[in-house]
Amino acid sequence: MFRRRAAPAATVTVRLDGEAVAAAAGDSVAAVLLAAGADYRRHGVGGAARAPFCMIGNCHDCLVEVDGVANRQGCLVTVAEGMRIRRMRGKPVLAT
Amino acid sequence: MSAAVDLAIVGAGPAGMGAALEAARHGLRPVVLDEHGAPGGQIYRNIEGVTRDRPGDLAVLGADYGAGAALVAAFRAADIDYRPGSAVFEVGSGGLGVLSDGVARRLEAREIILATGAMERPVPQPGWTLPGVLSAGAAQTLLKASNLVPAGRVVVAGSGPLLFLLAWQLAEAGVDIAAILRTSPRGNLWRALPHALGLVGNPDVAKGLGWIRALKRRGIPFLEGVTALAAEGDDRVERVRYRRAGGETVLPADTLLLHEGVVPNPQLARASGAAHDFDAARGHLAARHDDWLQTSLDGVALAGDGLRIHGAKAAPALGRWAALGCLLRLGRLEAATAERGRAEARAEVARAARPQAFLHELYRVPDEPMTPRDDDTVVCRCEALTAGEIRRALALDVPGPNQLKAFLRAGMGPCQSRMCAPTVARMFAARDGRGVTEGDHFRLRPPVKPITVRELAEMQDLAAD
Numbered sequence: 001m002f003r004r005r006a007a008p009a010a011t012v013t014v015r016l017d018g019e020a021v022a023a024a025a026g027d028s029v030a031a032v033l034l035a036a037g038a039d040y041r042r043h044g045v046g047g048a049a050r051a052p053f054c055m056i057g058n059c060h061d062c063l064v065e066v067d068g069v070a071n072r073q074g075c076l077v078t079v080a081e082g083m084r085i086r087r088m089r090g091k092p093v094l095a096t
Numbered sequence: 097m098s099a100a101v102d103l104a105i106v107g108a109g110p111a112g113m114g115a116a117l118e119a120a121r122h123g124l125r126p127v128v129l130d131e132h133g134a135p136g137g138q139i140y141r142n143i144e145g146v147t148r149d150r151p152g153d154l155a156v157l158g159a160d161y162g163a164g165a166a167l168v169a170a171f172r173a174a175d176i177d178y179r180p181g182s183a184v185f186e187v188g189s190g191g192l193g194v195l196s197d198g199v200a201r202r203l204e205a206r207e208i209i210l211a212t213g214a215m216e217r218p219v220p221q222p223g224w225t226l227p228g229v230l231s232a233g234a235a236q237t238l239l240k241a242s243n244l245v246p247a248g249r250v251v252v253a254g255s256g257p258l259l260f261l262l263a264w265q266l267a268e269a270g271v272d273i274a275a276i277l278r279t280s281p282r283g284n285l286w287r288a289l290p291h292a293l294g295l296v297g298n299p300d301v302a303k304g305l306g307w308i309r310a311l312k313r314r315g316i317p318f319l320e321g322v323t324a325l326a327a328e329g330d331d332r333v334e335r336v337r338y339r340r341a342g343g344e345t346v347l348p349a350d351t352l353l354l355h356e357g358v359v360p361n362p363q364l365a366r367a368s369g370a371a372h373d374f375d376a377a378r379g380h381l382a383a384r385h386d387d388w389l390q391t392s393l394d395g396v397a398l399a400g401d402g403l404r405i406h407g408a409k410a411a412p413a414l415g416r417w418a419a420l421g422c423l424l425r426l427g428r429l430e431a432a433t434a435e436r437g438r439a440e441a442r443a444e445v446a447r448a449a450r451p452q453a454f455l456h457e458l459y460r461v462p463d464e465p466m467t468p469r470d471d472d473t474v475v476c477r478c479e480a481l482t483a484g485e486i487r488r489a490l491a492l493d494v495p496g497p498n499q500l501k502a503f504l505r506a507g508m509g510p511c512q513s514r515m516c517a518p519t520v521a522r523m524f525a526a527r528d529g530r531g532v533t534e535g536d537h538f539r540l541r542p543p544v545k546p547i548t549v550r551e552l553a554e555m556q557d558l559a560a561d
Contacts, residue, residue, distance in 0.1 A: 001228065001350050002244040005269060009149040024242060026133070026145055031242040039331070040227060045480045045509070049331040051227035053477070053515075055234035056138055057131060058215050058361070060510035060546075061225075061477060069198070071510065071546050075237075076183070078133050 002034045014083045023079045030055060030062040030074035032085070040064075042090040063088060101127050101177075103422050104192060104205035106184045106364065109137020110164070110408050111400020112211035113171040114415025118437075120174040122423050127203065129182040129194055135171050137213055138233065139408045140164030141240040150243065156268040157240065158261065160303075160408070167412065186542035187368045189393045193555060195547055200555035207395045207422035210365050211415060214358040214401035217380070218515040219254075219466060220483070221354060222473045223327030232262040232355035245271045248350030251336045253325055255280035256357040256459040257304050264307035267314055275347060276311065277322040277338055279356070280459050288457035294450040300409075301451060326470075327352050356461045360402045363514055367540040368393060374534050378405070378456060379466075380518065381537060388421025388438070389414065397421055405456075410448035417441040467522045475523075476516040478509020486520065490527045497524065497538045510546060513538040 008024030015021070016036060023032040030052045033040050040051035041064065052062035055075045062074035065086040103119050105112045108130035119126040128135075136143045143164045146153050154162045171178075179196065186193035191204045216231045223229060232252065238244040245266060250273050252263045263276055295301045312318060324339040327349075336349045359380040366372055366381065370391035375382040383391050383398050390397045399418035400411040420437045423429040468475065471484025481504055489503045497520055500506050506520060507513030513520070521536035543552070 001247045002238060003247040005243045005245055006150065008243070026142070027242050031238055031244055034238065035242070035244055043480060045478070048225065048480065049227050050225060051332075052230065053224070053234060054216065054231050055237040056215070058218075058363075058511065058514045059477065060514075063510060063546075069548070073546065076131060078181070 001037060002031075004035055012079055012081045012083075014079050014081075014085055016085050017087055025079070027079050028055075028075050029064055029066060029072070029077045029079055029083075029085055032079055033064065033074065033087070039087070041088045044088070044091050047090045100204035100206060102205070102426055102428075103127070103207045103209070103419070104129060104203055105209045105211060106187065106192070107137060107211035107213060107400070107402075108132070108135040108171070108178065108180075109139060109211060109213050109400060110167060110411035111213070111402070111415040111418075112137070112209070113167055114412030115209045115211060115399055115419040116176045116178075116415070117170060117174055117412075118416040118419035119423065120176055122428055124423065124426070124428055125175050125177055126419075127177045127179060127205070129184050129192070129203075130178065130180050131183045133180045135168050135178065135180075136164055138237065140168060141237055143168050146240065153243070153269075157265055161240070183545045184364060185545040185547055187364055187396065189395050193542065195545055195551060198551065200547060200551040202555055205395075207397070207426060209397045209399055209415070209418045209422065210368075210402055211398075211400045211411075211418075212361050212364050212402045214405060215361040215514070216258075217356045217359045217461060218518060219354070219356040219461060220468050220473050220475050220516075220519055221325050221327065222468075222470050223329070223333065224354065225474050225477055225480075226327050226329050226333045227331065228329070228333035228350060229327045229352045229354065232259055232353045233358075235351075235353050236262050236265065239265060239269060245269050246351035246353070249274045249348055250351045250353065251275050251277065251347055251349045252353045252355075253277035253279060253322065253336070253338075254355040255461070256355055257300075257455060258358065259355040260304060260307045260311070262353065262355065263311055263316070267311060267316065273311075273316045274349065275317045275319060277325065277336075278318065278320045279322050279325060280461075282321055284458050284460055287460070288454050291454035291457060294452070294454050298451050325354075357459050358401065358405055359518075360404065361514075362402075363512070363540065363544050365391065365398060365402065366537075367542050367544045368396060370396060370398075372534055374521075374532050374536070375404075376531055379461065381534060388424065389418040390421055390425075395422075395425065406445055406449040406452060410445040413441040413444035413448070417445070466519060467526050468519070475519050476504075476506045476509065476513075478511050478515070479505045479507075481506050481516075483519075483523070486523055487527075490523060497521065497536060501538070507538040512540065512544060
């Protein structure tokens with residue numbers, strides 16, 4: 001649960017699981033998800049709720065799908081206008 | 097990026113910037129590869145953005161943060177090939193693998209300086225994988241980079257100077273801190289006292305005590321001698337449990353910020369194959385290096401906190417020192433000039449790092465929780481492996497960490513053992529009743545960043561040119 005202290009100087013709009021979300025220009029994807037408040041992801045091993053721990057590229061608990069590429073480090077990817085972000089929810093299920 | 101460059105520097109924190117500026121000063125244009133979008137590293141993260149968009153927050157973040165603006169401005173003004181958004185996933189003598197915008201490239205470089213900085217010492221606590229539990233540094237990064245602060249009841253726990261700085265910054269930023277739980281054992285002060293001379297006349301000491309006084313003035317409870325710290329909750333942290341003075345307390349909490357000091361980030365240097373030893377006094381792996389900060393690999397040097405923790409103020413001088421060695425090996429400097437520069441840098445490092453011995457002893461992390469007694473504590477976050485599971489495997493006479501992978505996949509997840517390696521190493525040493533060695537740590541191999549097979553395949557095509 002994080003709150004923004006002041007309105008950002010500039011914003012971009014990203015799609016978070018299909019929904020339009022306003023983000024501060026320069027935000028990391030992880031920061032956008034933390035500011036959005038809702039759950040971050042479900043772990044691929046065991047399915048527990050997880051969220052970023054370190055925010056500087058070490059813990060890899062911020063993994064997220066960005067523009068169709070899974071397992072991007074959300075804390076290291078800077079948002080861009082129209083970026084498609086999807087939360088990763090546990091182990092992927094292969095189509096049968 | 098296929099033609100060889102003279103000097104490539106990994107990281108644009110104070111050490112990387114110091115190295116680049118020294119190279120530029122001697123007429124060499126270095127390539128600086130930075131995982132982030134702007135120079136500053138973690139310590140001066142987003143200093144340009146804060147100065148431009150919210151200058152009022154320079155007071156919130158403190159004078160040491162603001163001091164980074166001059167270094168970043170000098171870096172921007174110098175003739176440096178700065179490449180933001182470039183993650184280095186592999187390094188060795190003569191070149192590196194760089195991932196940017198979804199394209200992997202190999203960069204040939206005659207000299208390489210790794211200035212990859214520090215990371216917070218990962219210390220497993222019960223419940224530390226719950227959302228709402230973050231490292232103190234994570235909260236600091238969110239404040240600097242995105243002006244985000246934790247909402248609700250915030251508990252700060254651990255030890256080390258950064259913990260107090262972070263708490264002070266959050267309080268200045270309007271966060272209501274419910275409690276500061278200090279985990280460093282009281283006995284540490286006695287062990288630290290012989291090093292107290294290093295504090296004399298150092299302005300940072302007064303600053304640190306100032307943060308603590310300011311926090312106490314705000315009425316934030318400071319609880320000493322906390323043990324058995326645990327985060328509890330279902331899908332996120334709801335409570336913090338701890339023991340103190342024989343009693344157990346449960347505090348409601350929405351955010352728990354943990355910090356137990358910083359260690360060199362060993363990932364890239366170790367994956368390069370550079371020789372490391374376990375520094376028992378400091379409790380972390382440290383690279384072997386010569387008098388020019390060159391590692392056991394020809395043409396691969398280390399600078400800044402990635403080498404040893406000397407602090408941000410010593411980092412630019414360490415960068416200069418490493419750069420002088422590169423310039424010397426490249427034949428761009430006379431030996432006498434390089435040695436003169438090194439003597440100056442060495443003196444500056446010694447001056448800036450004087451309090452480190454005291455601080456290290458004062459905030460030394462006890463073996464427990466580095467080797468969790470509680471069987472249910474998650475040690476390997478990526479593979480969700482508990483201390484109990486690892487101990488059971490160790491009891492089967494698993495010879496070392498690389499064999500442990502075959503039993504449990506420990507250290508094989510996305511973080512590639514960044515978060516569990518120090519704990520697993522201590523668990524092996526504890527099982528065998530001896531001190532920790534380098535061999536107790538997982539062997540690391542590139543790539544050290546998540547990269548797709550397609551990106552790797554493209555890199556091979558480029559390298560064939």
